[in-house]
Amino acid sequence: MNPTVFEQCIAAKDFDQLYAATSLEFQQLVPSDDFIRTMQEFCHGNDSFHLVYDNPLLNFHHYTWLNDRKDEAISVTFDSNYTIKSLYVCPVETHPMLDRKLTKNTYEMPFLGEWYVFWGGTNQFQNYHYNYPNQRYAYDFVKVQNNSTYSDMPTRNGNYYAYGETVVAPCHGTVVDIEDGIADNAPGDMNKEQPAGNYIVIEHPHNEFSFIAHLEQNSIIVNVGDSVITGQPIARCGNSGNSSEPHIHFHVMNCADFNESTSINIRFSQDAPVQGDLVHYSDYKQKQKQKTDTWDKVETTMTFTDIILLVPRIFLQFFK
Numbered sequence: 289m290n291p292t293v294f295e296q297c298i299a300a301k302d303f304d305q306l307y308a309a310t311s312l313e314f315q316q317l318v319p320s321d322d323f324i325r326t327m328q329e330f331c332h333g334n335d336s337f338h339l340v341y342d343n344p345l346l347n348f349h350h351y352t353w354l355n356d357r358k359d360e361a362i363s364v365t366f367d368s369n370y371t372i373k374s375l376y377v378c379p380v381e382t383h384p385m386l387d388r389k390l391t392k393n394t395y396e397m398p399f400l401g402e403w404y405v406f407w408g409g410t411n412q413f414q415n416y417h418y419n420y421p422n423q424r425y426a427y428d429f430v431k432v433q434n435n436s437t438y439s440d441m442p443t444r445n446g447n448y449y450a451y452g453e454t455v456v457a458p459c460h461g462t463v464v465d466i467e468d469g470i471a472d473n474a475p476g477d478m479n480k481e482q483p484a485g486n487y488i489v490i491e492h493p494h495n496e497f498s499f500i501a502h503l504e505q506n507s508i509i510v511n512v513g514d515s516v517i518t519g520q521p522i523a524r525c526g527n528s529g530n531s532s533e534p535h536i537h538f539h540v541m542n543c544a545d546f547n548e549s550t551s552i553n554i555r556f557s558q559d560a561p562v563q564g565d566l567v568h569y570s571d572y573k574q575k576q577k578q579k580t581d582t583w584d585k586v587e588t589t590m591t592f593t594d595i596i597l598l599v600p601r602i603f604l605q606f607f608k
Contacts, residue, residue, distance in 0.1 A: 290370050291339065291351050298337055298353070298362065303327040310372040330360070330377045337362055341413055343564040346404075346435050348373060350563070352413040354380065363413045381412055381419055390555040391540050392494040395458040396518055397556075398538050399525070400569045403429040403450075404437075406535065409562035410553065417539070417551075424551040426539035427561070437533060442475055445527050451504070451534035455523040456569075457490060457516040458498050464544050465489035468508040470528045478530045484537075485529020488522055489544050496552065497544050501537040502529050519569075 289297075289309035297306050303324045307315070310323075337353035344350075345365065352363040358380060365374040387410040397403065408427040412418040417426040430437045431449035438448045445451045470485050479485065486503035488510070504526030510516060527534040541549035554560065561567045 289366075289372065291342075291364075291366075294351075294364065294372075295337065295339070295353070298331065301328070301331060306372070306375075309370070310375065311367075314372065314375070326377070330362075334360060341411075343414065343562075345406075345564060346432065346437070350413075361413065376413075378412070383410075383424070386424070387553055389553060391496055391552050392555075393459050393492050393496055394555050394557050395498070395540065396456075397429075397567055397569050398455055398458045398498070398500050399429065399536060400454050400456060402431075402566055402568045403536070404432040405561045405563055405565045405567060406430050407563060408565070414563035420551075422541065422546055422549050422551055423539050425553040426537060426551060427554075429536045429538065429567070430533070432566075437535075438475075442533070445472055445475060445534055448475070448527075448534040450525045450536070451527065452507075453525045454521050455488075455500060455503060455525055455536060457518055457520045457522050458500075458538065459490070459492050460517045461490040461492035461498070461515070463488060463510050463512050463514045463516060463522075464491045464497070466508050466510070466512060468503075468506055470505060472505050472527045472534075473529075473531060475527065475533050478532055479528065480530050482528075483530035484546065485531060486523075486526060487529075489546070490516060491544065492540075495542065497541050497549070499537075499539050499541055499546050499549075502526055502531045502535060504528070 306327065307320050307323050334355040337355050339351060340354050341352035348365050348367055350365045352361055354361050361378060361380050363376040364372055367373050406428045407415045407417060409415040417423040431453060433449055437450065440447050466488050467484065467486050470479065470482050473479055484501045486505055486508065487499065487501040488508060490498045492498060504524040505528060507524035507526065508522065510522045516522060525534055525536050540552045540554050542552060543549045
């Protein structure tokens with residue numbers, strides 16, 4: 289089923305055909321009767337939906353449709369064969385005033401080289417963090433080659449391109465909190481008791497605090513009280529905490545305690561990335577070189593009213 293046929297089924301209220309296009313994993317989680325009843329209730333009073341997001345997502349494709357009032361949405365992930373891997377229906381949550389309020393500091397990416405934005409953006413469809421105030425503007429980054437985050441088998445952390453990669457300070461500041469002793473998970477397992485895993489909190493000017501999580505156990509090479517500069521190595525990427533595979537979680541907040549904080553939309557030195565973008569730390573280094581040359585010359589759970597089946601190995605919610 290391609291997106292055009294999906295739209296036609298929604299318009300015709302043909303939910304049997306929609307269900308037939310879902311994956312076996314989805315059908316094992318959501319019975320047909322429950323799916324059809326939920327879709328009937330959700331689509332009642334909605335005459336039409338319009339495609340607003342069309343994002344590649346590694347070997348999948350993610351589409352989101354809004355109703356005419358733009359207050360309810362259907363978000364769907366298809367695999368390469370156009371089988372529906374996930375389907376999410378929900379009210380739309382928006383915070384336009386907060387979205388426009390950026391950090392006072394300018395931040396760089398917390399890594400070296402090229403990484404892929406798995407979750408990121410100012411809406412709940414490109415960024416599942418968006419509905420949670422303490423991580424609303426968070427990013428999750430992975431490393432990708434040939435549309436995959438790992439080589440060989442996905443059962444070893446060392447097979448993931450992100451694992452063990454250098455994590456750097458995104459802005460100058462002072463280290464105010466660290467956790468370094470939590471064991472990395474086996475891929476697919478998650479530590480819900482210690483959701484952040486190993487992490488670093490850095491205090492920056494203007495009462496802003498960066499939070500970098502899911503680091504490799506015993507990899508942090510700075511201490512509380514240390515001053516750091518932008519781009520300074522501070523740790524390695526891991527798979528600790530409530531994380532299903534190695535990646536970097538990064539957000540900026542208004543206090544040092546991420547449980548009590550409010551997330552702030554990040555002002556980056558480059559254009560703010562969104563889900564599906566490739567971002568490069570080298571963009572920052574090139575800009576610094578250009579500046580120097582110029583001077584010389586002159587970032588669920590499942591219910592029957594919110595249906596979602598996550599794509600395999602797509603990250604679950606880290607902090608709730």
